[in-house]
Amino acid sequence: MRRATWNADDVTTPYLASRLHGFGTTVFAEMSALAVATGSINLGQGFPDYPGPPEVLDVARAAIGTGADQYPPGPGIPELRAAVAAHQRRFSGLSYDPDTEVLVTAGATEALAAAMLSLLEPGDEVVLFEPIYDSYSASIAMAGGVARPVPLHPPAAEGGRWTFDPADLRAAVTPRTRLLLVNSPHNPTGTVLSAEELDLLAELAGAHDLLVLTDEVYEHLVFDGARHVSLATLPGMRERTVVVSSAGKTFNVTGWKVGWICGPAPLVAAVRTAKQFLTYVNAGPFQPAVAAGLRLPDEYFAGLARDLQYRRDVLVRGLRDAGLPVVSPEATYFATVDVRGVQPDGDGLAFCRALPGRAGVVAVPSGVFYAPEHAHLGRHLVRFAFCKSDDVLGEAVERLRRLA
Ligand code: PMP
Ligand code: GLN
Numbered sequence: 001m002r003r004a005t006w007n008a009d010d011v012t013t014p015y016l017a018s019r020l021h022g023f024g025t026t027v028f029a030e031m032s033a034l035a036v037a038t039g040s041i042n043l044g045q046g047f048p049d050y051p052g053p054p055e056v057l058d059v060a061r062a063a064i065g066t067g068a069d070q071y072p073p074g075p076g077i078p079e080l081r082a083a084v085a086a087h088q089r090r091f092s093g094l095s096y097d098p099d100t101e102v103l104v105t106a107g108a109t110e111a112l113a114a115a116m117l118s119l120l121e122p123g124d125e126v127v128l129f130e131p132i133y134d135s136y137s138a139s140i141a142m143a144g145g146v147a148r149p150v151p152l153h154p155p156a157a158e159g160g161r162w163t164f165d166p167a168d169l170r171a172a173v174t175p176r177t178r179l180l181l182v183n184s185p186h187n188p189t190g191t192v193l194s195a196e197e198l199d200l201l202a203e204l205a206g207a208h209d210l211l212v213l214t215d216e217v218y219e220h221l222v223f224d225g226a227r228h229v230s231l232a233t234l235p236g237m238r239e240r241t242v243v244v245s246s247a248g249k250t251f252n253v254t255g256w257k258v259g260w261i262c263g264p265a266p267l268v269a270a271v272r273t274a275k276q277f278l279t280y281v282n283a284g285p286f287q288p289a290v291a292a293g294l295r296l297p298d299e300y301f302a303g304l305a306r307d308l309q310y311r312r313d314v315l316v317r318g319l320r321d322a323g324l325p326v327v328s329p330e331a332t333y334f335a336t337v338d339v340r341g342v343q344p345d346g347d348g349l350a351f352c353r354a355l356p357g358r359a360g361v362v363a364v365p366s367g368v369f370y371a372p373e374h375a376h377l378g379r380h381l382v383r384f385a386f387c388k389s390d391d392v393l394g395e396a397v398e399r400l401r402r403l404a
Pocket of ligand 2: 026028029044045046047187
């Protein structure tokens, strides 16, 4: 399987190593550039246009110009590793030793890449859900692994949720499977895996002795009383699971690129081996700031979700008014629409290319989150981000009415 990128077919460089063939410029970069070039409202790339909590930002400001500007310790500053462990204990109930079971990374992206590079042998298979967050396919390819996607299906009617067929998941796991890669809450669909779905994943991981990598960057952005449960909390799972998360979404600081992993010491030691030669360390002054954020009271995290739920509702209503059927997401920054009613050929990519001209808005065609051989499954789907300030979201919704 090959990649999910916007211009996957126009990689013409003779220098690109074969393992990266088919990986063009990421859709997020392309779409953000299109928004700037056309003066459109950017509901493509998922980043907030409002600041993080002052308690966090102030710590970073104060740290610049101090010793924190120099290389932090390889695994991350002790204060941040302790804060990650305490946050994990508070929200998932799992205990991790900050010295041997926590590693700070350059965002979740590096954590995921370092995990693939350190845990996979060439040819090892990774079972994961499709649509697929774009960096997964590239990281698996760079590690010489093979992705085995299991389709998530949209609900037949509004009000349902995206889910998978258990038979598809069982069939995807073979003797060559090494790793289960689970992203819940899920980008781009906004689905949160249910207790039954997590049970099945745990059963398969145990039965086939698989390693598990969980991407939980949207752990706090969960709505309507839905609950995020880490797969690592299920019986027997902590010992085989590397949990990945990041500060970007939780503190509205996607540009800081501070992430972390938690896991049993032997797995963390493996990931650390790859990580130390990718970036060694990063984000010196941001590390104490993220530590302060992770220590914020429960009310901060609840308020973050409440606020984003309100923004979700504004966008979902606006999309429906514009004639775009939408699944109201249980979590994340994103809502996915079916464009067939407003785009006669049902082509989400063509819709996104034309959207700046039609409505002055940019979105992301969900087809890029599918393997090429499954592209038809996502062809008519488009993802919109709602992590935007009231004015911007209100204006975007007004503009989208032009489609109706
Ligand atoms: N995983 C998922 C599912 C994401 O949506 C993103 C992007 N925000 C990342 C990982 C990357 O996170 P980071 O910016 O911390 O590298
Ligand atoms: N995670 C963000 C999204 O899905 C974008 C991250 C990126 O630009 N790589 O929109």
